[in-house]
Amino acid sequence: MSTTQTAAAAGGAAIAAPAPVAGRYNRSLVGDTWRRFRRHKLALVGAFIYFSMILVTLFGPLIWQTNMNDIDFAASNSFSRAHPLGTDDLGRDTLARVLWGGRVSLAVGLCAMLVASSIGVIVGALAGFFGGWMDITLSRIIEVFLSVPQLPLLLLVIYLYRNALVAAFGPELGVFILVVAVIGGLNWMATARLVRAGFVTQREREYVEAARCLGAGSWRIIKHILPNVLSPIIVAGTLSVGAAMIAESTLSFLGLGFPPDVPTWGRLLFDALNFLTIAPATAIIPGTMITLAVLSINFIGDGLRDALDPRRTL
Amino acid sequence: MTTYALRRLLIAIPTLLVISLVVFTVLALAPGDPLSNLAASTDIPAEVRENIRKQFGLDQPVYVRYFKWLASYIQGDWGYSYASRIPAATLISFRIPTTLWVIGVAYLIAVLIAIPLGVMTAAKQYSPFDHIFTGLSFIGFSLPSFFTGVLLIIVFSVQLRWLPMVYNQQVTDPIEWLKQAIMPIAVLALLQAATLNRYVRASMLDNLNQDYARTARAKGLAERVVVTRHVLRNALVPVVTLIALQLPTVFTGAVVTEQIFRVPGVGSLLISSIQNNDTPVIMAIVMVFAALVVFFTLLADLLYGILDPRVRYR
Numbered sequence: 001m002s003t004t005q006t007a008a009a010a011g012g013a014a015i016a017a018p019a020p021v022a023g024r025y026n027r028s029l030v031g032d033t034w035r036r037f038r039r040h041k042l043a044l045v046g047a048f049i050y051f052s053m054i055l056v057t058l059f060g061p062l063i064w065q066t067n068m069n070d071i072d073f074a075a076s077n078s079f080s081r082a083h084p085l086g087t088d089d090l091g092r093d094t095l096a097r098v099l100w101g102g103r104v105s106l107a108v109g110l111c112a113m114l115v116a117s118s119i120g121v122i123v124g125a126l127a128g129f130f131g132g133w134m135d136i137t138l139s140r141i142i143e144v145f146l147s148v149p150q151l152p153l154l155l156l157v158i159y160l161y162r163n164a165l166v167a168a169f170g171p172e173l174g175v176f177i178l179v180v181a182v183i184g185g186l187n188w189m190a191t192a193r194l195v196r197a198g199f200v201t202q203r204e205r206e207y208v209e210a211a212r213c214l215g216a217g218s219w220r221i222i223k224h225i226l227p228n229v230l231s232p233i234i235v236a237g238t239l240s241v242g243a244a245m246i247a248e249s250t251l252s253f254l255g256l257g258f259p260p261d262v263p264t265w266g267r268l269l270f271d272a273l274n275f276l277t278i279a280p281a282t283a284i285i286p287g288t289m290i291t292l293a294v295l296s297i298n299f300i301g302d303g304l305r306d307a308l309d310p311r312r313t314l
Numbered sequence: 315m316t317t318y319a320l321r322r323l324l325i326a327i328p329t330l331l332v333i334s335l336v337v338f339t340v341l342a343l344a345p346g347d348p349l350s351n352l353a354a355s356t357d358i359p360a361e362v363r364e365n366i367r368k369q370f371g372l373d374q375p376v377y378v379r380y381f382k383w384l385a386s387y388i389q390g391d392w393g394y395s396y397a398s399r400i401p402a403a404t405l406i407s408f409r410i411p412t413t414l415w416v417i418g419v420a421y422l423i424a425v426l427i428a429i430p431l432g433v434m435t436a437a438k439q440y441s442p443f444d445h446i447f448t449g450l451s452f453i454g455f456s457l458p459s460f461f462t463g464v465l466l467i468i469v470f471s472v473q474l475r476w477l478p479m480v481y482n483q484q485v486t487d488p489i490e491w492l493k494q495a496i497m498p499i500a501v502l503a504l505l506q507a508a509t510l511n512r513y514v515r516a517s518m519l520d521n522l523n524q525d526y527a528r529t530a531r532a533k534g535l536a537e538r539v540v541v542t543r544h545v546l547r548n549a550l551v552p553v554v555t556l557i558a559l560q561l562p563t564v565f566t567g568a569v570v571t572e573q574i575f576r577v578p579g580v581g582s583l584l585i586s587s588i589q590n591n592d593t594p595v596i597m598a599i600v601m602v603f604a605a606l607v608v609f610f611t612l613l614a615d616l617l618y619g620i621l622d623p624r625v626r627y628r
Binding site for chain 1: 329330332333336337340341344345452453455456457458460461464465467468471472479562565566569570573574584585588589591596599600603604606607608611
């Protein structure tokens with residue numbers, strides 16, 4: 001009795017919802033990508049490490065409440081219960097400084113990526129969609145930016161304009177805005193080229209023609225095209241998070257980025273340079289954090305590249 | 315071909331002009347007085363200070379100064395260092411040999427490692443050998459060069475005491491000289507080898523499954539011959555252009571390496587000039603870097619045409 005009922009119920013369910021059988025309906029870009037991304041084991045590991053880093057730096061200082069500027073005169077630089085990762089040359093707790101610095105380092109990576117992607121998408125879309133003199137001008141600008149020696153200009157702008165922004169926005173926010181703006185402002189060219197190429201091929205498609213026939217304006221058509229060129233933007237954006245983090249830590253490492261009281265991972269490494277003989281751990285800890293973050297971002301980027309490739313299907 | 319080369323050369327000139335204009339404006343509009351180091355003493359009366367400014371032409375508007383700088387730059391006069399009163403060109407020419415030596419050897423080693431490794435990993439795709447070296451190169455290009463440098467110092471200078479921590483130009487003994495160059499070269503070579511290796515492998519994989527490779531196998535050639543004689547030649551075409559394109563990034567990478575190991579090269583000159591607000595020297599170095607980028611981009615384009623007969627220039 002009950003068996004027939006379940007069979008009937010199962011049959012009814014099969015008729016009512018064929019979706020689970022076919023499994024190919026109602027698939028969104030996000031769902032598709034996630035399904036393919038999951039198969040890339042290293043990318044999953046990378047995503048896990050990267051997002052745990054964000055969580056730990058966000059919530060870590062709430063749990064580990066030692067102030068990063070408190071000086072412990074009694075502390076030696078070895079690991080102890082009071083200082084699990086030791087202290088720096090002044091007796092400040094390394095764990096607290098690594099946690100706080102991580103917030104800044106990770107935030108610089110994400111914000112610089114947003115700046116770079118925004119500029120890249122706008123420039124690329126305008127050049128690719130309108131073509132003509134707009135394309136020629138913007139492509140020339142992209143070329144000039146590609147020929148600019150990146151690191152020297154980065155160092156120069158940040159060193160020269162640091163004091164002005166510190167005066168305007170305060171020591172932390174001022175340098176943060178400057179670093180993010182300059183790194184983002186010098187890293188948008190790859191995205192712009194990809195978006196431009198995407199728009200050039202997409203603007204001749206039927207759906208654009210159809211939208212035009214319906215009287216859609218340029219702005220609306222650009223909004224229609226944009227989702228179709230999203231894949232390369234996402235991949236380039238992900239990889240630029242890692243590039244921006246390396247750029248920021250290079251600046252801090254050269255002593256030209258954040259001031260000493262903002263302990264980004266690059267800055268911590270720079271401060272540790274004079275004590276390599278007696279306290280190598282103070283250099284290895286922040287360096288490992290940077291490497292781990294960049295490595296996991298690169299794995300995520302690799303996984304996304306495979307997952308978003310339209311030539312691959314499940 | 316010649317007309318194409320000439321036309322590309324003509325495009326390169328305005329690119330360099332725009333870069334010089336941008337960098338000059340960034341320097342000129344920066345807050346802070348470049349002369350504060352030259353006339354640091356507060357005893358210097360205001361009128362003397364004003365006279366010095368006039369003598370350097372700093373009282374004139376930015377665009378006048380730019381054109382004056384441009385005119386003398388083209389004539390080979392790169393200006394005098396504010397800090398040391400030595401001509402900027404002389405300062406740079408002192409530093410160039412060391413930088414070229416370190417970079418040249420590092421890049422050569424990188425190419426010599428990356429090409430055979432890329433070929434072998436591609437020929438044995440998905441073998442343990444491939445997994446190990448592809449994984450290593452992934453880590454190698456995620457490791458920031460400053461952290462690799464610090465790690466090498468900790469291992470080879472601090473722990474093992476094999477190599478000197480700091481580069482000393484006074485050393486004349488050839489063995490000592492070689493020993494101090496090993497670490498700076500290794501840092502640069504690792505990063506470049508890891509980047510190039512990925513491209514060589516990808517390019518080889520593209521070619522290994524082409525029809526001509528199948529034909530070569532079908533007529534009974536040994537796999538070794540197919541790989542080294544047929545596939546390698548075609549796979550190297552994009553790689554050679556990439557080697558040219560990457561070369562300028564080695565120069566900027568040298569800025570970091572020279573700073574870690576205190577190598578007295580162009581990179582460390584740039585850092586100290588930025589810290590001293592030494593405008594003429596900064597301008598001169600940035601323009602050298604920019605010219606390198608433009609030149610090698612041009613070279614890459616032309617090489618592509620020479621190596622690949624399918625590419626036609628119009």
